[in-house]
Amino acid sequence: MIKLFAISISILSLSLLSSCRKKGCTNPLADNYDDKARVDDGSCVCKAVSGVKPTPYVLNIPDLFQQYLPSPRIPNDNPLTNEGVALGKKLFYDPILSDNNTLSCAGCHMPAYSFDDTSSFSTGINGLPGKRNAMPLVNLAWNYGRFNWDGSGDSLEHQAFEPVRNELEMHEDWIDAVSKLQASVDYPNMFKLAFGTSTIDSVLVVKALAQFERTLISGNSKFDKFLRNEVSLTSQELNGFSLYMNENKGDCFHCHGDPVNPLWTDNDFHNNGLDATFTDNGLGDVTGNSADNGKFRTPTIRNLVFTAPYMHDGRFNTIEEVIEHYSTGLQNSPTIDPLMKKVGSGGANLNPTEKADIKAFLLTLTDSSFVTNPSFLP
Numbered sequence: 001m002i003k004l005f006a007i008s009i010s011i012l013s014l015s016l017l018s019s020c021r022k023k024g025c026t027n028p029l030a031d032n033y034d035d036k037a038r039v040d041d042g043s044c045v046c047k048a049v050s051g052v053k054p055t056p057y058v059l060n061i062p063d064l065f066q067q068y069l070p071s072p073r074i075p076n077d078n079p080l081t082n083e084g085v086a087l088g089k090k091l092f093y094d095p096i097l098s099d100n101n102t103l104s105c106a107g108c109h110m111p112a113y114s115f116d117d118t119s120s121f122s123t124g125i126n127g128l129p130g131k132r133n134a135m136p137l138v139n140l141a142w143n144y145g146r147f148n149w150d151g152s153g154d155s156l157e158h159q160a161f162e163p164v165r166n167e168l169e170m171h172e173d174w175i176d177a178v179s180k181l182q183a184s185v186d187y188p189n190m191f192k193l194a195f196g197t198s199t200i201d202s203v204l205v206v207k208a209l210a211q212f213e214r215t216l217i218s219g220n221s222k223f224d225k226f227l228r229n230e231v232s233l234t235s236q237e238l239n240g241f242s243l244y245m246n247e248n249k250g251d252c253f254h255c256h257g258d259p260v261n262p263l264w265t266d267n268d269f270h271n272n273g274l275d276a277t278f279t280d281n282g283l284g285d286v287t288g289n290s291a292d293n294g295k296f297r298t299p300t301i302r303n304l305v306f307t308a309p310y311m312h313d314g315r316f317n318t319i320e321e322v323i324e325h326y327s328t329g330l331q332n333s334p335t336i337d338p339l340m341k342k343v344g345s346g347g348a349n350l351n352p353t354e355k356a357d358i359k360a361f362l363l364t365l366t367d368s369s370f371v372t373n374p375s376f377l378p
Contacts, residue, residue, distance in 0.1 A: 054081035062219030072141035083194040088212030093378040098170035114303035120314025133314035141214040149312040156210040218370035240361025269295040270337040273330035
């Protein structure tokens with residue numbers, strides 16, 4: 001009886017193992033990953049066995065972040081390691097993930113532009129423009145909510161998955177992308193060092209990319225140094241900051257934060273009065289709730305000098321145009337954010353001096369060391 005029971009258990013175990021395997025991969029979610037439900041489903045995971053143990057990576061967190069922000073969001077199933085970050089960095093700059101091996105993640109998220117693009121709509125491998133302006137990759141380890149302009153990514157890992165298979169971007173099949181990585185000289189061993197298996201799959205690829213992207217921390221602007229009592233601000237910069245914080249003037253801080261939020265974004269979604277009618281519903285297309293139509297994620301205003309053009313569709317080429325929108329250009333619509341309370345008069349109606357002062361303050365949020373940090377460069 002005991003022998004028959006043991007045989008039954010063995011057969012069941014082999015059956016479960018077989019059901020986990022897909023195209024020889026060690027992860028049941030590999031190669032045909034579809035959505036968050038698949039990525040989070042741990043009910044049938046074939047774990048690789050290895051004696052390799054990667055080295056924990058220590059994030060360089062600015063003092064102000066430690067003082068005012070919660071801990072970075074690091075998933076339990078994807079801790080930062082030196083080997084994982086190095087792998088993610090190599091993948092980020094490698095065009096191997098695109099169909100014709102010409103476009104890498106860095107092709108649309110360029111370090112010199114605060115990991116943003118200079119085009120209103122980034123162009124994919126087939127010469128087709130995307131649907132929205134690329135977002136800068138800055139301080140993403142502190143985004144506890146949704147990713148992308150429309151909130152379609154609910155984790156950094158999930159967000160990293162989509163561009164590879166998007167026909168307007170890299171336009172590659174994940175099975176083919178993984179096959180190329182598996183056949184390469186370097187990658188199998190790098191995955192072995194980072195994750196304990198040389199068998200590559202799409203889940204491990206996006207985990208590595210997410211690890212590298214979580215290291216992209218910017219916290220050394222002139223305003224940061226001012227808060228650390230290292231430098232002084234000019235009278236124009238100080239007046240610009242006062243206008244930024246004034247609810248009857250710039251009133252910018254409700255969405256973009258104040259000195260106790262060094263991210264300079266609330267990472268939330270707002271209709272900021274760009275249009276009276278929408279050609280792009282933004283968050284509404286993701287949630288299916290018409291009350292979310294026209295809402296887009298608030299981008300950080302760190303490093304604005306590097307991240308033009310602005311807004312989800314790159315409609316504004318200069319910081320002056322952005323300020324003018326909030327001064328005189330607000331458009332009313334059913335879902336406009338209540339924070340745009342002066343929509344009836346077009347906006348805050350700032351005078352030329354006030355506009356110049358606000359710009360002067362915004363430029364103090366420029367962190368030039370971020371775009372030249374050798375740890376982030378290829």
